[in-house]
Amino acid sequence: MRKFYSFLGALLVATGLFAQSNYTCTFSANVPMDSVQVKNTVSGEAKMLYYPDNEITLQKVEKQNVSVATVGNSAFLQQTANNTVAVNVETASLLNLTLYSANGTVVARYANNVNAGQYSFQVGASAGVYVLVASANGQTASLKLSLQENAQAGIFEVATAESVAFLKSADDVITFNEGETFEFTGYYKKQTDVKTSAITQNTTIEFEFEVNKIIENGAIKAVFSISETNKVYFSQGNLQYQASTGTWRFAEQQYDFVGEANKKISQTYDGWIDLFGWGTSGWNSGAKAYQPYSIYSIDSYYYPGGANNNNLTGDYANADWGIYNAISNGGNESGMWRTLTNDEWMYIVSGRIDAASKLGPATVNDVVGLVLLPDNWVLPNEITFYSGFANAAGYRTNKYSASEWAIMEQNGAVFLPACGYRYITDEPKDTVYGYYWSSIAIDENFAYSFRLSCCGIGISDTRMHRYEGCSVRLVQDVE
Numbered sequence: 001m002r003k004f005y006s007f008l009g010a011l012l013v014a015t016g017l018f019a020q021s022n023y024t025c026t027f028s029a030n031v032p033m034d035s036v037q038v039k040n041t042v043s044g045e046a047k048m049l050y051y052p053d054n055e056i057t058l059q060k061v062e063k064q065n066v067s068v069a070t071v072g073n074s075a076f077l078q079q080t081a082n083n084t085v086a087v088n089v090e091t092a093s094l095l096n097l098t099l100y101s102a103n104g105t106v107v108a109r110y111a112n113n114v115n116a117g118q119y120s121f122q123v124g125a126s127a128g129v130y131v132l133v134a135s136a137n138g139q140t141a142s143l144k145l146s147l148q149e150n151a152q153a154g155i156f157e158v159a160t161a162e163s164v165a166f167l168k169s170a171d172d173v174i175t176f177n178e179g180e181t182f183e184f185t186g187y188y189k190k191q192t193d194v195k196t197s198a199i200t201q202n203t204t205i206e207f208e209f210e211v212n213k214i215i216e217n218g219a220i221k222a223v224f225s226i227s228e229t230n231k232v233y234f235s236q237g238n239l240q241y242q243a244s245t246g247t248w249r250f251a252e253q254q255y256d257f258v259g260e261a262n263k264k265i266s267q268t269y270d271g272w273i274d275l276f277g278w279g280t281s282g283w284n285s286g287a288k289a290y291q292p293y294s295i296y297s298i299d300s301y302y303y304p305g306g307a308n309n310n311n312l313t314g315d316y317a318n319a320d321w322g323i324y325n326a327i328s329n330g331g332n333e334s335g336m337w338r339t340l341t342n343d344e345w346m347y348i349v350s351g352r353i354d355a356a357s358k359l360g361p362a363t364v365n366d367v368v369g370l371v372l373l374p375d376n377w378v379l380p381n382e383i384t385f386y387s388g389f390a391n392a393a394g395y396r397t398n399k400y401s402a403s404e405w406a407i408m409e410q411n412g413a414v415f416l417p418a419c420g421y422r423y424i425t426d427e428p429k430d431t432v433y434g435y436y437w438s439s440i441a442i443d444e445n446f447a448y449s450f451r452l453s454c455c456g457i458g459i460s461d462t463r464m465h466r467y468e469g470c471s472v473r474l475v476q477d478v479e
Helices: 259-263 314-319 342-351 402-410
Strands: 020-029 035-040 046-050 055-061 077-081 084-089 093-101 106-114 117-122 128-136 139-147 173-176 181-188 191-198 203-207 219-225 231-235 239-242 247-250 359-364 367-372 398-400 414-417 433-441 446-453 459-465 475-477
Touching: 020 181, 077 139, 084 093, 084 128, 106 117, 181 203, 191 203, 219 342, 219 414, 342 433, 342 446, 342 459, 359 414, 398 402, 414 433, 433 459
Parallel strands: 020 203, 055 173, 359 398
Antiparallel strands: 020 055, 035 046, 035 181, 077 084, 084 117, 093 106, 093 128, 128 139, 181 191, 219 231, 231 475, 239 247, 359 367, 367 414, 433 446, 446 459
16 A cells, blocks of 8 residues: 655745744644644735644744745646646656545545646545645645535545644744734634634634534435445434324434334324334325324235335335425425435445445444444544444444534434334334334335344344334435
């Protein structure tokens, strides 16, 4: 595996001799920062400090004509528009492009022999702050990028995990004269907090960021591949229903679920339920059990159109909860959502690129379940994630507080709580497991459900009686 330390170490070149008094500025924030830009408000000189460093040395100028450090070569590498960059290659050469997240992890790379000319690239990854490093013709340059939501990766290939140390505080020096002030811009993803301050020795600059969910009309705007060509967004939480008002909604938090109250279902029950018999969207397809509060214990009562081989698709798509119903906090229009097929569930967990590294059991706000990570995942600063399952005792699981999960969620992580299942009118069973309906029937008694275990066993598709109450997690197709 290639390493990139050699040319990164040469990005900063500081020249000039001068007497100096060193001042140290440290940074703090209530969320991990991607980077901090330090700008002299008089001279306009600015430097960017990348995570994990949290301090920078400021040099007070005693002599003039100081030559300061520069990063890269703007004629060689430049940003042209939005997420597009241009590289000018002078002669035929090997062109290397490497995209790093702000914490130094390789996200994507491109390498190819090219002729002389200008080349444009669409740079893509999850929204956030990145550094692009380019090398060709013996030149190396870097460029800081703030990528937009859902940027496509273009011809870049997704990289395996690899990291470097970016510009260290000991090398990243900015100069100032007595009485000059500085503007400090702290970055967390695309959010910024700006502070202006004069500098004294051992100055501390504190930043405040509000971590906002990337949710729009109930959809978590992070992409998950469900086949080689199709992708979806997950809903912000499991589907819930209130019979007394006929209201459908998504759980307010991904770790919210109803639990034992699911046994108190009736047409007049004024609480919320979130475990449903298969195909119980409320659409009268000819099945005897089609209401979300139906609790008949006979599988054949749950046949859409009266036939056991009808799925929740095609002529019977309205039996799908997300297609037939308007979700009050999910756009409030019918037809906006749907249920995954069993093949799509299994593609997410085993078919997409690096699928095994993008899932793991977890406890979130004291609720057990499964974490799924989006296609273009970047681990947030100061957050850990252990992927995969193990049958042996002592396997590592993930544990997140509500505030830590907010950071994971901001980066597109999905959590499926283990809500067990409802057997007719009994309380939920097996709450170290989760059962999530698919839209596909199997035979006269069963339909497919996506089964997750939170005790180290793993995940699979499984057969569930149609009358057993399972969780529903809806998705939106990415256009």
